[in-house]
Structure formats: C-alpha cells, structure tokens
Amino acid sequence: MKDLASAFTAANASVFAKLGLDPKHADVRRSDRPDLGEFQANGALAVAKAAGKKPQEVAQSVAAEWTATDLSPAPSIAGPGFLNFKVTADALTKRAQFVADDAHAGASSVEHKRRVVVDYGGPNVAKGMHVGHLRASIIGESVKRIYRFRGDEVWGDAHFGDWGFQMGLVITALEDELGGFDDKAKLDVRLKALTLDQLEAIYPAYAKRVKEGDIDVRDRARKATAALQGGSELHRTIWKAMHDVSMAAQKRDFASLGVDFDLWLGESDADPLIPGMVEDLDKKGLLEDDQGARILRVANPGETKKKKRDDGTVVEVESPDPLLVVSSEGSAMYGTTDLATIVQRMRDQKPDLILYCVDQRQADHFEQVYRAADKAGYAKRDQLEHIGFGTMNGPDGTPFKTRAGGVLKLQDLIGQAEEKARQRLKENEIGGDFSKEEFEDVAHKVAIAAIKFADLSNFRGTSYIFDLDRFMSFEGKTGPYLLYQSVRIKSILRKAEEQQIRAGAIEIEHESERALALALDAFDGALRAAYDKKAPHFLAEHAFNLAQAFSGFYTNCPILPSEGAVRASRLALAAATLKQLTLTLDLLGIDVPERM
Numbered sequence: 001m002k003d004l005a006s007a008f009t010a011a012n013a014s015v016f017a018k019l020g021l022d023p024k025h026a027d028v029r030r031s032d033r034p035d036l037g038e039f040q041a042n043g044a045l046a047v048a049k050a051a052g053k054k055p056q057e058v059a060q061s062v063a064a065e066w067t068a069t070d071l072s073p074a075p076s077i078a079g080p081g082f083l084n085f086k087v088t089a090d091a092l093t094k095r096a097q098f099v100a101d102d103a104h105a106g107a108s109s110v111e112h113k114r115r116v117v118v119d120y121g122g123p124n125v126a127k128g129m130h131v132g133h134l135r136a137s138i139i140g141e142s143v144k145r146i147y148r149f150r151g152d153e154v155w156g157d158a159h160f161g162d163w164g165f166q167m168g169l170v171i172t173a174l175e176d177e178l179g180g181f182d183d184k185a186k187l188d189v190r191l192k193a194l195t196l197d198q199l200e201a202i203y204p205a206y207a208k209r210v211k212e213g214d215i216d217v218r219d220r221a222r223k224a225t226a227a228l229q230g231g232s233e234l235h236r237t238i239w240k241a242m243h244d245v246s247m248a249a250q251k252r253d254f255a256s257l258g259v260d261f262d263l264w265l266g267e268s269d270a271d272p273l274i275p276g277m278v279e280d281l282d283k284k285g286l287l288e289d290d291q292g293a294r295i296l297r298v299a300n301p302g303e304t305k306k307k308k309r310d311d312g313t314v315v316e317v318e319s320p321d322p323l324l325v326v327s328s329e330g331s332a333m334y335g336t337t338d339l340a341t342i343v344q345r346m347r348d349q350k351p352d353l354i355l356y357c358v359d360q361r362q363a364d365h366f367e368q369v370y371r372a373a374d375k376a377g378y379a380k381r382d383q384l385e386h387i388g389f390g391t392m393n394g395p396d397g398t399p400f401k402t403r404a405g406g407v408l409k410l411q412d413l414i415g416q417a418e419e420k421a422r423q424r425l426k427e428n429e430i431g432g433d434f435s436k437e438e439f440e441d442v443a444h445k446v447a448i449a450a451i452k453f454a455d456l457s458n459f460r461g462t463s464y465i466f467d468l469d470r471f472m473s474f475e476g477k478t479g480p481y482l483l484y485q486s487v488r489i490k491s492i493l494r495k496a497e498e499q500q501i502r503a504g505a506i507e508i509e510h511e512s513e514r515a516l517a518l519a520l521d522a523f524d525g526a527l528r529a530a531y532d533k534k535a536p537h538f539l540a541e542h543a544f545n546l547a548q549a550f551s552g553f554y555t556n557c558p559i560l561p562s563e564g565a566v567r568a569s570r571l572a573l574a575a576a577t578l579k580q581l582t583l584t585l586d587l588l589g590i591d592v593p594e595r596m
C-alpha cells in the first residue's frame, strides 16, 4: 500500500492528465498549513502558463474534477492557486491499519534490487581507532542498513588502512628499538609482546619526526613500505603482527558501537591485484612517467585550477590532479589500492554501486580514483559514489581533540558517554531496581544512542560540535529521549498484556490519533529520502516526529483507562508506533533496551 502523499499524487496526476495538464506537476505533499489541510499541491501555478489560464482557474478546474475519493473530499483553494486536501478519517484508518499489520511497518521496497558495496569505517592499522572514524562508522552502518532494508543486496566492507606508509614507518621504529632485525629470536619475542597501545605511541612519534623534517627516517620508512609491498618476508612478518593486534582491538571497538561488517578486508587485500592492474593500465596507454613516478591523468581538456607555487607565482594546472599510481620508490599509493579494490570488488561482489562513506575532505581523492576507474573500464563513473561528511568538532569549532590536543580514542569517548549516561539515569531515578548487569547494559545503550543520534540528526555534510551534555539530555531531540519514549510504549504494552487487554481494529477519530496516523504514514517517505540521498537524518527526523506524535496522543487519548473498541484501537496504535519506532532506530543503528 502506498503512503498517503504518493496516493494523493497518483490521484491528482490522473485529474491533471484528464484536464490535459502535465501530470509531472501533480505532486502532493504534506502541508505546512495543517489548518487548511494536511496535504497540499502547488502544481496549478506551474502548469497555468502552458494552459494559458490563471492559476486560480486551473486550481478550480482541478478541484471540480476531483471526485471525492476515499482519500479526501474535493480540495479547497488558497492564495494564488494552492490546493489543500483534508484527508478522511477512513483513509487514515486504513493506512494506520496497514502499518500495524505490515512487517516493514509501511515501508516500501526498491523496485529494482541492486548489488551494493558500502565502504565505511576505514580505520588504520597501527593508528588505532579514533573519533575521526566514528562518523564514518555511524553513517556507513546506517546507510548499509537502509539499503539492505529496502531490498538491495549489500556488503559492508571495513577497508582497513593496512598497506600504506604508516606500516613502513612503524617497521622503521621497531628496527631502531631493536637495533636492527638481525636477531630473529629477539624480534620474535618483541612481536609477540606487541600491543595496540605501543603501536599508537610509536606511530605518532615517528610521524612527528618525519613531519619535522627527519629525512633519514622518511627515506627508511619509504624503503620499508616498498619492501613490504615488494613481498619481503621479514617485513610481512612484522606487518602481520601489527595487523593482528590492531584488528583484534578494532573488532572490539566496532562491536561496542554496534557496527558489523560483511567483509573485514583492507587495503592489503587488494595488493595482489596491483601488479596486473598496473600492467593493464600501461597496456591501455593510461600511464605516464613523471619524475620517476607513474601517474594517470584524469582531468578533461580545459579542466584547470589555479595553483600557487612555492615561489609565490600562480599557475593554471590540470584539475583534478593526476592519480599517483606508482611512487618513485615503486610503492603503491592510497589511490592505487583504492583502484585495485574496485577491480577486486567488481570481480568478487559484482556490485552495481559502491558507496564510500568517508570524510568530505577526501572528495578530491575519490574523484581521481573514480575517473581513473572509468577511464580504465573497471567501473562506470556513476557506479561509484562518495558519501562525504563533515567533521565532529570540539567547542572551538575545529575537529575534536582531547584536552592535551591529541586524538581521542574511540573507547575513551564511549567510556565518557557511558559515565554520563549512568549519571543521567540516576538523576532521572531510572534503574535503581536493576541488577548491575542490566543497569550497565542500559547505560551503554543510552550512551550509544546519544552519540549516534546526535551524529545522524544532522545532514551528514554538516559539521557539528560534540556536546555530551546536550546529546545526553532526556528531553528534546536526542537519542536518550527516543529510547525513553520507546521504552514507555513497551511498558504500556506489558501492562496491557498483564491485564489481558487485547489490541483490535484501528479506528482513527481523535485529532491526536489523526496526528499519530499521519506520523506513521510518513515513514516510507522519510526512508525513501534517506535511501535516495544516502542521508540518514531523514529517518532521525522521522523518529523524533513519531515520538512527538505519540506523546501528544498518549496525553490526549488515554489507552488503558479507556474501554472496548476504542481501547483496542489505541492499543493497536501504540503497538504499531513501537514497531515503527524501534525499526527506525534500528536503521540508525540504535538499540532499544527492554526497560529504563
């Protein structure tokens, strides 16, 4: 069954067609003037000119032709020719009943199933996971769930950063620490004792040295990277130890965030494909030598940008920059592995679409890679899409850091949120009678809901300020508020069950019941928008609207204290709301506790 806006649009389109007006302009939407009608169409204004009539006249002829369907009586006309529709109680009743009975709570599926890979998370081996990867994980997980829920075949891939320069850098650091790699037994012992904390200390220390101009370290690290990629057994052994230590920690982090992948692959997994790919690119005449490196130009003729040179002069250069395929040391670069990963995915998953949920600041990188893939014939440009997002900022408006100025580890962030959740639960006198285990589980769920909802309630492109106090409020547009509302409905349903009160046929009458039915109806529209735009905030918005509508309904329409068919109907409405709300939250990656 179609949602009401679509049903209205279809009915209006046939009226338009009958009158010889372009049905493309027959769109009916939820109105921002509910006092005039819950739905509205503005198309009379758009088609009037072509029809050689005044918008008012067109609107009148549409209204006259609109035989009162069971959706609505003939629309009223406002202003210069807006059509306002008041939906019938009967249409609302039918729609709410459908939502109540439907396993997908009224959501439609895609018409044509696609095969989709979602590349998200993307933590780096040896660097640990930090808040920079939080948004990628949260948004990517939600997009993956939304695509899967609508019927596509979806693979989430973590695409670990496990093959770049940072690997060579840590290998170089270990070499210094051990005074060389000649003593195999010593190396063995060192690798067995390796921890992620150590890696997270070693890496930035050496990265800093390179940044500060230590050319010796830089060159050795580059050589080590090339040796690793060239297949040196020693380097591979060290790499494997780093990889395994990081992977275990990251799996734990992802699990506590409620993020799961179908493919736990990394850049290194694309490596075996690189030599063949480079050969193929070469054969296709796509590679050029550039001071010892090999590059692939992706700019079209005339595409340029202004670039400031070191001496201050400004020059026109091609844009996007060429993709660096092989460095002068013979190493594969970030873009090379991304390109080879496309080849790998096309071979293994055969996707129609690959979505990359990565920081907006990498937009240029992806544009280079996608164009290169298109040129080489590995994928069409429109099969590849970067889902960029803004940064999570600190109070000063720049990307979030710890007090000491470092990057905050994900585990520490979750820990802080859990601590605040415990506090808030106690302030709200929740969970005093829970076992310690249940209390901790609820605190964890509240913490994750607060972090995720705060992130997903903004359009992903927007940066936002991390403000745990606000995110953790039990009132307003927050994760904890939505959990609280869901749990409240669960408790109503439990009470009904105890009193053996059964839900029955839905009958929409009261104004607050109408509002709730309209909110339930809006789920499919929000889901389709989230799907089309790869933007979960549409669903976050929906979850909040639904919870608000339920709250109004609950205040004005007593459920358990009412009687007979009214009570049965209201109970069914409450159950339908809970089903759709938990489903929506699940699509955002948020788990609801049993009680709180």
Ligand code: ARG
Binding pocket: 119, 121, 122, 123, 124, 159, 160, 161, 338, 356, 358
């Ligand atoms: N590891 C990368 C980083 O931390 C993110 C990977 C994104 N995915 C990709 N296919 N490049 O910046």
